[in-house]
Amino acid sequence: MEKFVELEHISKAYNNQQVLRDISLTIDQKQVIAILGGNGTGKSTILRLIAGLEKPTSGKVIYPNKKIRIGYVPERFPKDIRFTPSEYLCYIGTITGISKARLRKNIPTFLRRFQLEKLDNHRINELSKGNTQKVGIIQAIMQRPELLILDEPISGLDAQAQQELLLVIKELKERGSTILLTYHESNIFEDIVETTYYIYNGLLSKTKMKNEKDSLKLIEVKRLDDSQVKQWEEVLHMKEMDNGLLLYVHANYSDKVLSRILALQGSINQVTTVDNDGEWERE
Numbered sequence: 001m002e003k004f005v006e007l008e009h010i011s012k013a014y015n016n017q018q019v020l021r022d023i024s025l026t027i028d029q030k031q032v033i034a035i036l037g038g039n040g041t042g043k044s045t046i047l048r049l050i051a052g053l054e055k056p057t058s059g060k061v062i063y064p065n066k067k068i069r070i071g072y073v074p075e076r077f078p079k080d081i082r083f084t085p086s087e088y089l090c091y092i093g094t095i096t097g098i099s100k101a102r103l104r105k106n107i108p109t110f111l112r113r114f115q116l117e118k119l120d121n122h123r124i125n126e127l128s129k130g131n132t133q134k135v136g137i138i139q140a141i142m143q144r145p146e147l148l149i150l151d152e153p154i155s156g157l158d159a160q161a162q163q164e165l166l167l168v169i170k171e172l173k174e175r176g177s178t179i180l181l182t183y184h185e186s187n188i189f190e191d192i193v194e195t196t197y198y199i200y201n202g203l204l205s206k207t208k209m210k211n212e213k214d215s216l217k218l219i220e221v222k223r224l225d226d227s228q229v230k231q232w233e234e235v236l237h238m239k240e241m242d243n244g245l246l247l248y249v250h251a252n253y254s255d256k257v258l259s260r261i262l263a264l265q266g267s268i269n270q271v272t273t274v275d276n277d278g279e280w281e282r283e
């Protein structure tokens with residue numbers, strides 16, 4: 001599988017509030033990936049960084065192959081647009097380089113698929129939240145993006161539009177697109193999402209938290225090979241120190257990790273509990 005996007009040691013802070021901490025991630029082509037986490041954990045921030053709409057405080061977002069076509073659906077699509085859906089889609093399509101002929105053919109099809117054709121005599125600022133969201137989705141998928149980024153796309157969508165979106169995602173994936181999305185409960189996406197990451201305390205993990213309010217444990221170990229630790233999903237992050245390793249572990253899984261360390265005859269120097277709400281590291 002071809003590497004598509006790479007996040008290298010990404011950190012992001014807003015006014016000294018650390019949102020993402022040293023996140024590294026490789027996204028392969030033709031993948032459907034979900035990034036989940038509680039409110040305010042930084043899901044939208046990661047998506048905006050990958051879309052190139054924001055810059056990390058440190059680290060890099062790399063597109064190894066080429067300049068790729070990215071479709072981005074923000075969590076809240078701007079409400080104050082005074083164009084009708086067709087006018088707006090035609091305008092966006094033209095600036096993203098879609099031919100007039102393709103726009104003439106595709107815009108009515110998408111409006112029909114998302115049940116907007118009867119509303120096309122209204123301006124977007126007169127539409128409901130869900131219908132505005134549909135326009136936001138169409139503007140992103142219309143250009144057949146190689147990378148489609150959807151930030152909570154189903155909030156406000158009726159059941160039929162949710163199913164249509166699911167279908168569009170499947171079609172794009174079949175054509176080779178990569179899809180990156182975030183959502184809350186649900187969900188209709190569970191069958192198509194191949195990899196799920198969870199954000200917790202600014203770190204990205206493949207392990208789901210039992211309780212997002214739970215704390216973290218920082219375990220300082222010696223005489224342990226980092227290549228072994230890299231395989232452990234409970235370890236959210238690992239830092240090399242002068243004479244050992246510092247492991248960031250979900251509190252619920254710390255006993256499991258501690259017994260694994262002992263089984264490998266590593267020595268545990270110190271275990272610190274860090275409150276989820278607290279500042280746990282000065283960077």
Ligand SMILES: Nc1ncnc2c1ncn2[C@@H]1O[C@H](COP(=O)(O)OP(=O)(O)OP(=O)(O)O)[C@@H](O)[C@H]1O
Nearest residue numbers: 014015019037038039040041042043044045046075
């Ligand atoms: N432009 C900004 N300026 C200042 N702080 C910001 C900015 N954008 C996000 N934040 C802060 O960064 C943190 C993460 O925000 P983000 O929107 O990425 O979270 P989220 O996981 O998408 O949340 P939600 O599920 O509520 O949409 C929040 O504390 C938020 O207040």
